[in-house]
Amino acid sequence: MVLSNQHKKIYSPWFILPGGLIYFIFFLLPTLSSLFFSMTWWTLDDWEFIGLENFVDFFSETSLNISFKNTLIYAALTSGMKVILALFLGVFLASPFVKTRNYLRSVLFFPNLLSTLAVGLAFQALKHPTRGVINTALGLLGITGPDWLGNVKLALFSVALVDIWKGVGIATVIYIAGIASIPAQYYEAVLVDGGNAFDKFRYITLPLVRPARNSVIILSFIGGLRTFDLIMVMTKGGPGFTTYTMSYVIYKLYTNSLYGLSTAGNVIMFIFIAVLAYPLYKFITRTEVDL
Amino acid sequence: MKRTNTIFVFADIIAVLISIVLYGVPFYFVILNSLKDKTEAGQMNMKFPGMLNFSNYTEVIKAENYAVLRAFYNSIIITVFSLIGLVIVCSMLGFFMQRRSGSKVVDILNFFILTGLMIPPAIVPTIWVMQGVGVYKTLQGMILVEIALHLSFGCILYRGFIASIPRELDDAAVIDGCGKFRLFFSIIFPLLKPVTSTIIVVAAIGIFNDFVHPLYFLPGKQNVTVQTTLYQFTGMYFSQWHLLFADVVLISIPPLLLFIFFNKKIVAGMVAGAIKG
Numbered sequence: 176m177v178l179s180n181q182h183k184k185i186y187s188p189w190f191i192l193p194g195g196l197i198y199f200i201f202f203l204l205p206t207l208s209s210l211f212f213s214m215t216w217w218t219l220d221d222w223e224f225i226g227l228e229n230f231v232d233f234f235s236e237t238s239l240n241i242s243f244k245n246t247l248i249y250a251a252l253t254s255g256m257k258v259i260l261a262l263f264l265g266v267f268l269a270s271p272f273v274k275t276r277n278y279l280r281s282v283l284f285f286p287n288l289l290s291t292l293a294v295g296l297a298f299q300a301l302k303h304p305t306r307g308v309i310n311t312a313l314g315l316l317g318i319t320g321p322d323w324l325g326n327v328k329l330a331l332f333s334v335a336l337v338d339i340w341k342g343v344g345i346a347t348v349i350y351i352a353g354i355a356s357i358p359a360q361y362y363e364a365v366l367v368d369g370g371n372a373f374d375k376f377r378y379i380t381l382p383l384v385r386p387a388r389n390s391v392i393i394l395s396f397i398g399g400l401r402t403f404d405l406i407m408v409m410t411k412g413g414p415g416f417t418t419y420t421m422s423y424v425i426y427k428l429y430t431n432s433l434y435g436l437s438t439a440g441n442v443i444m445f446i447f448i449a450v451l452a453y454p455l456y457k458f459i460t461r462t463e464v465d466l
Numbered sequence: 467m468k469r470t471n472t473i474f475v476f477a478d479i480i481a482v483l484i485s486i487v488l489y490g491v492p493f494y495f496v497i498l499n500s501l502k503d504k505t506e507a508g509q510m511n512m513k514f515p516g517m518l519n520f521s522n523y524t525e526v527i528k529a530e531n532y533a534v535l536r537a538f539y540n541s542i543i544i545t546v547f548s549l550i551g552l553v554i555v556c557s558m559l560g561f562f563m564q565r566r567s568g569s570k571v572v573d574i575l576n577f578f579i580l581t582g583l584m585i586p587p588a589i590v591p592t593i594w595v596m597q598g599v600g601v602y603k604t605l606q607g608m609i610l611v612e613i614a615l616h617l618s619f620g621c622i623l624y625r626g627f628i629a630s631i632p633r634e635l636d637d638a639a640v641i642d643g644c645g646k647f648r649l650f651f652s653i654i655f656p657l658l659k660p661v662t663s664t665i666i667v668v669a670a671i672g673i674f675n676d677f678v679h680p681l682y683f684l685p686g687k688q689n690v691t692v693q694t695t696l697y698q699f700t701g702m703y704f705s706q707w708h709l710l711f712a713d714v715v716l717i718s719i720p721p722l723l724l725f726i727f728f729n730k731k732i733v734a735g736m737v738a739g740a741i742k743g
Binding site (some may be wrong): 181182189194195197198200209212219270275278280281283285286287289292300303307345349352390401404422426431434438444449 | 471474475477478481482485488489490491492495496499509510511512551554555556558559561562563565566571575578581582584585586587588589590591592593594595596597610611612614615617621628636640645647649650671674675677678682692693696697700707710711714717718720721724725729732733736737740
């Protein structure tokens with residue numbers, strides 16, 4: 176749109192100055208400078224340029240590169256489960272026949288408002304291998320519960336489960352919003368054509384809820400790639416390196432004053448998100464249908 | 467139709483039962499154990515305690531020379547000032563971006579704002595910048611970082627809302643002799659109330675519950691926030707679950723209050739933030 180000079184004067188760049196300044200200094204500048212510092216040996220006071228050595232270290236050290244695999248598994252698992260669970264929960268809770276839907280929505284949503292640290296701590300106690308409530312309950316059913324957070328094969332999944340517990344509510348609410356925006360006539364058309372409830376779900380809800388589904392996938396996938404709080408409070412990366420995720424490795428390197436290496440971790444994480452999330456977004460939005 | 471109704475009543479009952487097991491039990495467990503004494507809480511069971519020890523709460527508050535009170539003070543200061551900053555800065559940005567949409571500047575802004583929504587901050591470089599500006603380990607610094615990190619979310623919501631305010635209103639105000647700032651602050655800004663309140667509640671929860679960023683950017687004994695004290699307690703009170711849970715309950719009260727009073731706003735705000743982002 177071509178704006179008159181008068182309008183250019185009203186919508187003046189002064190409006191972006193304060194926000195732009197804060198955003199530039201405290202977000203963009205660190206992000207841009209990370210590209211440089213990731214190639215240095217850095218003590219915060221002094222730096223020495225070492226080229227790509229940090230990246231080579233990151234990919235060759237087992238304790239560091241295991242975090243790529245863990246982070247990917249974690250992100251795929253949490254976003255995958257949230258997408259599927261929340262779809263069914265969303266369809267169920269969007270139905271006007273469900274009398275308790277307001278109560279259920281509130282219960283499901285509430286954990287989103289709690290601090291992740293607090294949630295992690297509560298589940299750490301609930302998942303205690305011998306005395307914890309979960310294994311005691313399993314014991315009553317005659318099942319010997321596993322050591323949820325101490326078993327090398329299970330720990331990462333166990334943390335992911337808590338993430339799903341906490342985050343499925345927001346995913347469900349996004350689905351509900353998506354379902355609510357589908358015009359009622361479409362469902363009536365299915366009825367007129369003699370379709371049943373399953374046909375409504377299969378031919379109307381499922382294709383038309385795709386924009387909401389895409390938001391859920393992207394949001395929870397990026398959230399999964401960034402996960403930190405739960406690992407920090409529940410496993411501290413253990414047992415061994417089995418729950419080392421990227422942001423946890425960045426933290427570990429930071430506490431060991433390996434600032435250049437830690438920053439290289441940040442840069443790898445940017446690349447991860449750009450390389451994975453962006454094509455994922457492009458791919459899933461291809462199948463989007465306009466209402 | 468009658469048959470469908472019975473099926474739904476049945477589904478209702480099952481859903482409520484599942485919700486009690488999956489969500490009721492953890493909440494009940496935490497509150498119950500925050501009132502037990504040390505040995506009882508150490509058993510980690512759901513038995514009702516022999517005596518309700520409300521003294522756990524006073525003990526947690528007094529711990530480490532009233533660290534929890536200090537933490538609440540710091541967290542509230544950070545949250546309140548970040549919110550004030552966010553509202554002012556994002557509403558202006560959103561106004562500019564909506565009114566000048568399509569221009570080169572706005573395209574560039576859009577790109578950077580989307581970046582902020584996706585990628586996490588680079589940790590050590592942020593500390594380096596904060597040291598350079600002289601705000602590392604200060605509340606002001608933490609506030610500025612929180613503003614920068616929540617800016618994208620706020621801008622996107624404001625931009626979307628401002629699209630529904632007709633430009634003719636701007637023109638009319640200008641013809642009546644309003645300058646640009648007066649137009650914005652006395653005519654546009656009051657109209658933004660609904661979205662402002664959404665941003666305030668959603669960002670308040672995000673900032674109050676933030677653990678990662680205070681951990682990195684606000685270290686030091688005087689600078690504790692509610693989340694970092696809880697984390698410190700996990701190290702100090704290893705296996706003293708009654709005190710840990712008392713702290714968990716204490717720091718969950720503010721989000722709980724917000725949820726009770728602004729349930730609809732929060733849900734709508736979080737959905738809007740997710741979808742428009």
